[in-house]
Amino acid sequence: MDPAVSDATVGRLPAYLRAAIELGTKGETSVSSERLAEVASVHPASLRRDLANLDIAGTRGVGYDVKYLVSQISLVLGLNHEWPVVIVGAGNLGKALANYPGFAERGFPIAALIDVSAELIRTRIGGVEVQPPEALADLVEERDIVVGIVTTPPEVAQEAVDLLVAHGIRSILNFTALVPEVPPDITCRSVDIATELQILSFHSQRGRAASSGTGVPLGLRADE
Amino acid sequence: MDPAVSDATVGRLPAYLRAAIELGTKGETSVSSERLAEVASVHPASLRRDLANLDIAGTRGVGYDVKYLVSQISLVLGLNHEWPVVIVGAGNLGKALANYPGFAERGFPIAALIDVSAELIRTRIGGVEVQPPEALADLVEERDIVVGIVTTPPEVAQEAVDLLVAHGIRSILNFTALVPEVPPDITCRSVDIATELQILSFHSQRGRAASSGTGVPLGLRADE
DNA sequence: CAGTGTGAATTTCTTCACAGCG
DNA sequence: CGCTGTGAAGAAATTCACACTG
Numbered sequence: 001m002d003p004a005v006s007d008a009t010v011g012r013l014p015a016y017l018r019a020a021i022e023l024g025t026k027g028e029t030s031v032s033s034e035r036l037a038e039v040a041s042v043h044p045a046s047l048r049r050d051l052a053n054l055d056i057a058g059t060r061g062v063g064y065d066v067k068y069l070v071s072q073i074s075l076v077l078g079l080n081h082e083w084p085v086v087i088v089g090a091g092n093l094g095k096a097l098a099n100y101p102g103f104a105e106r107g108f109p110i111a112a113l114i115d116v117s118a119e120l121i122r123t124r125i126g127g128v129e130v131q132p133p134e135a136l137a138d139l140v141e142e143r144d145i146v147v148g149i150v151t152t153p154p155e156v157a158q159e160a161v162d163l164l165v166a167h168g169i170r171s172i173l174n175f176t177a178l179v180p181e182v183p184p185d186i187t188c189r190s191v192d193i194a195t196e197l198q199i200l201s202f203h204s205q206r207g208r209a210a211s212s213g214t215g216v217p218l219g220l221r222a223d224e
Numbered sequence: 225m226d227p228a229v230s231d232a233t234v235g236r237l238p239a240y241l242r243a244a245i246e247l248g249t250k251g252e253t254s255v256s257s258e259r260l261a262e263v264a265s266v267h268p269a270s271l272r273r274d275l276a277n278l279d280i281a282g283t284r285g286v287g288y289d290v291k292y293l294v295s296q297i298s299l300v301l302g303l304n305h306e307w308p309v310v311i312v313g314a315g316n317l318g319k320a321l322a323n324y325p326g327f328a329e330r331g332f333p334i335a336a337l338i339d340v341s342a343e344l345i346r347t348r349i350g351g352v353e354v355q356p357p358e359a360l361a362d363l364v365e366e367r368d369i370v371v372g373i374v375t376t377p378p379e380v381a382q383e384a385v386d387l388l389v390a391h392g393i394r395s396i397l398n399f400t401a402l403v404p405e406v407p408p409d410i411t412c413r414s415v416d417i418a419t420e421l422q423i424l425s426f427h428s429q430r431g432r433a434a435s436s437g438t439g440v441p442l443g444l445r446a447d448e
Numbered sequence: 449c450a451g452t453g454t455g456a457a458t459t460t461c462t463t464c465a466c467a468g469c470g
Numbered sequence: 471c472g473c474t475g476t477g478a479a480g481a482a483a484t485t486c487a488c489a490c491t492g
Contacts (some may be wrong), residue, residue, distance in 0.1 A: 006483080008482080008483060010423055010426055011423065012422075012425070013424065014416070014417075014418075014422045015403075015419075016411050017422070018401070018403075030350055030471095032452090033451075033452070034450060036449080040354045041403065043484070043485065044485095045454095045485055045486075046462085046483085046484065046485080047452085047483085048451090048452065048453065048454085049454080051452095051453095051462065051484095052452085052453055052454075057452085058451080058454090059451085059452075059488095059491090059492065060256060060450080060451060060452045060453080060490070060491045060492050061449065061450045061451050061452075061491070061492055062451070062452085062492075063450090063452080064401040065471095066365060066450090072415065076426070077423075078425040078426055078428060078429035079422065082419070083424075083428065084426050085421070091320075091322060092319070092320035092321075092323045093317075093320045093321075095316070095320065095379070096316035096317045096319065096320035097316075097317075097417070099316045100316060102254070102401065103418065103421070106418045106421070107423075108418070108425075117272060121327045134233040134270070134471090146428050147424055147425070147428060148423065149369070153367055156430075164449055170428055171424040171425070171427055171428045172424075173417070173420050173421065173424060177242070177326065180240075181264065181398070182334060185431070185433070186331040187365045187424055187427040187428065188380055189420055189424060191415060191417075192238070193321070193327070193397070193415075193421060194238075194326060194327065194332070196397050196413055196415060197307070197309070197330070197371065197397065198237070198238045198241070198301050198303065198330075199234060199235065199237075199238065199301075199333045199413065200307075200371055200372070200396075200413060201302040201307050201331075201332075202234055202300070202302055202304060203300045203395055203396070204307065204370050204371060204394050204395045205302035205409040205413065207492075208466080211455085215483080230461080232460080232461060233461095256472085256473065257473075257474070258473085267462070267463065268463095269462070269463055269464075269465095269476095270461085270462065270463080270474065271450085272473090272474065272476085273461095273463095273475080273476080275474095276475055276476075278475085281474085281475090281476075282473075282475085283470065283473085284468075284469045284471045284472080284473055284474045284475080285469070285470050285471070285473050285474075286452075286470075286472080286473070286474085287472090287473065287474080288474090297470090349483090352450050363487055382450090404483095
């Protein structure tokens with residue numbers, strides 16, 4: 001199929017998907033690259049090239065079929081089935097994420113919440129029971145969990161990551177200030193809010209503006 | 225000074241800072257680009273070029289002075305003073321952020337929490353009283369707030385952003401699925417967790433791995 | 449003829465490789 | 471001698487511009 005899709009392209013796909021869904025709910029059935037690019041805040045030529053790279057074709061003189069866009073981009077992203085998620089760390093952030101219904105709606109149901117605190121274990125947060133690390137093996141097996149989110153204190157983040165990796169989790173989203181070591185075959189993305197604030201701080205002190213958070217240019221972020 | 229610092233460079237600075245601080249607390253006083261680059265997970269040549277672009281000099285044959293690195297990078301990022309932050313939206317995520325002590329420690333004290341809910345107003349979260357939108361004008365003035373974080377439901381995110389902009393906030397960190405419109409002189413970075421999960425999903429279904437979150441290309445993704 | 453798909457130009461970012469300094 | 475600083479090469483990403491097609 002597509003021998004390789006660049007990270008830059010992958011990073012834009014969620015924006016295209018969102019834009020297409022938005023236009024779809026507005027009743028539009030067809031859209032030009034120019035319009036879609038505007039909604040997704042990218043350059044029209046980038047959009048056309050990205051879609052062409054993915055063999056997602058439009059119609060010359062007309063544009064792209066919105067429903068087709070949604071289904072094809074979803075397919076490329078692997079959103080044609082659910083990805084149950086395990087959250088490690090039932091502190092403030094972990095709880096907040098577990099309580100947010102949006103993930104399940106978007107295909108990422110919270111399947112498990114792991115924490116070491118005896119006080120938290122067996123309590124329910126957002127409809128999910130908090131369980132000890134020992135429960136992870138069964139959970140992963142039963143629910144077929146492949147994606148993990150780490151929201152522990154930074155001091156134990158590496159431990160949490162190792163735990164997930166040991167149980168076969170292949171993709172990790174890390175909200176810790178610490179950037180963990182992971183085996184090369186594991187995908188780990190780190191989102192550090194302090195890093196974001198520091199970048200904002202940079203822009204605040206200069207006049208000008210810039211953009212993007214969840215980009216692919218991503219670059220590493222983290223800070224402590 | 226520096227006529228222009230590229231976004232790619234700015235995106236890496238927090239990682240350099242973090243790495244330098246880490247080495248500093250370990251007692252190291254000098255560091256080579258190779259070592260620092262390893263800790264920061266970047267290529268040594270990128271690191272050297274980034275620092276040189278910022279007129280942050282090392283010593284040939286020796287390396288960079290760790291304390292000097294910390295102070296200069298902090299200076300470039302504008303971290304030589306505090307940046308009080310206002311959070312709009314005291315829901316799960318807003319509360320979680322307000323309760324996290326790490327922001328104040330890193331120079332971003334939570335100065336205010338804004339919400340429209342009558343039940344929440346006047347309650348205290350993480351040492352900060354929740355206040356109605358009307359209170360924003362005074363707060364911004366008194367506390368000299370320049371940075372805002374939006375953690376409202378997506379439906380009212382644009383409203384929240386407009387409110388912040390109307391009160392002179394110049395930099396916004398948006399955790400909403402909706403990418404808001406902002407005037408061109410305002411910096412807005414969006415972190416959408418569902419977008420992150422979608423990118424992870426992509427990598428999960430292919431064998432391969434990739435990295436990082438809050439990048440500029442990076443990372444985080446979302447944009448405007 | 450409107451708008452995609454794409455070679456080619458351009459810009460940006462990364463990496464090499466080494467001259468030169470402390 | 472070791473490591474920075476950087477010119478030059480290379481790679482990647484973006485954008486232009488237009489041939490081509492539905």
